[in-house]
Amino acid sequence: MFILVNLKAYPCDPIEVATAARDVAESSGARIAVSPQAADVARVADTGVEAWAQHVSPNAHGSHTGSTLAEAVADNGAEGTLVNHSENRLKLADIDGSVRAAERADLETIVCANNPAQVGAAAALGPDAVAVEPPELIGGDVSVSTADPGIVEDAVAAADAVDPSVDVFCGAGVSTGEDLAAAGDLGASGILLASGVAKADDPRAALEDLVSGL
Numbered sequence: 081m082f083i084l085v086n087l088k089a090y091p092c093d094p095i096e097v098a099t100a101a102r103d104v105a106e107s108s109g110a111r112i113a114v115s116p117q118a119a120d121v122a123r124v125a126d127t128g129v130e131a132w133a134q135h136v137s138p139n140a141h142g143s144h145t146g147s148t149l150a151e152a153v154a155d156n157g158a159e160g161t162l163v164n165h166s167e168n169r170l171k172l173a174d175i176d177g178s179v180r181a182a183e184r185a186d187l188e189t190i191v192c193a194n195n196p197a198q199v200g201a202a203a204a205l206g207p208d209a210v211a212v213e214p215p216e217l218i219g220g221d222v223s224v225s226t227a228d229p230g231i232v233e234d235a236v237a238a239a240d241a242v243d244p245s246v247d248v249f250c251g252a253g254v255s256t257g258e259d260l261a262a263a264g265d266l267g268a269s270g271i272l273l274a275s276g277v278a279k280a281d282d283p284r285a286a287l288e289d290l291v292s293g294l
């Protein structure tokens with residue numbers, strides 16, 4: 081199970097979380113990545129943890145003010161990028177463009193989706209993985225793997241029907257090792273979480289609890 085910690089725009093210390101994630105990944109053997117604000121990608125990657133961008137623009141170099149280029153985040157140490165999110169909704173054509181941009185820059189991709197139908201559409205674009213995150217459970221205390229196990233199973237089936245090589249992650253309310261284990265039992269290859277680590281009083285302890293579910 082891959083654990084991807086999305087720091088969103090939370091007021092946490094990205095280096096504190098990245099250092100803890102690096103240490104817990106090393107001691108447990110788990111794959112853990114941290115996805116900070118684009119401006120913090122280089123500092124986070126410098127800790128030695130696997131760093132991911134939260135978004136890349138569909139465009140390449142050129143007259144595109146405000147872009148976050150896939151090439152730029154890759155040059156600054158990112159190994160992958162999220163594409164689309166319930167909190168940053170993109171048009172299908174832009175999701176496609178961002179996945180293609182990430183491919184050009186050799187970044188791994190996870191496209192986020194709200195439900196199994198969107199998972200199927202996202203899988204058709206050929207990312208490395210898709211993540212199902214029901215918006216109503218994002219930021220809450222109850223894990224998607226407990227509150228709505230059927231949506232995870234349906235997402236796995238939807239992606240498999242389109243392209244069996246696309247992994248399926250789940251996210252929303254995931255915070256414990258038990259939540260992670262339940263996600264794995266439902267067929268997920270990884271989890272995407274934010275508040276359970278970024279808003280934790282002790283992010284290191286939160287990460288240690290998560291890997292206990294592996």
Ligand SMILES: O=C(CO)COP(=O)(O)O
Nearest residue numbers: 218219252253273274275
């Ligand atoms: O949106 C999410 C990750 O991208 C999930 O957020 P929470 O873990 O805070 O529910």
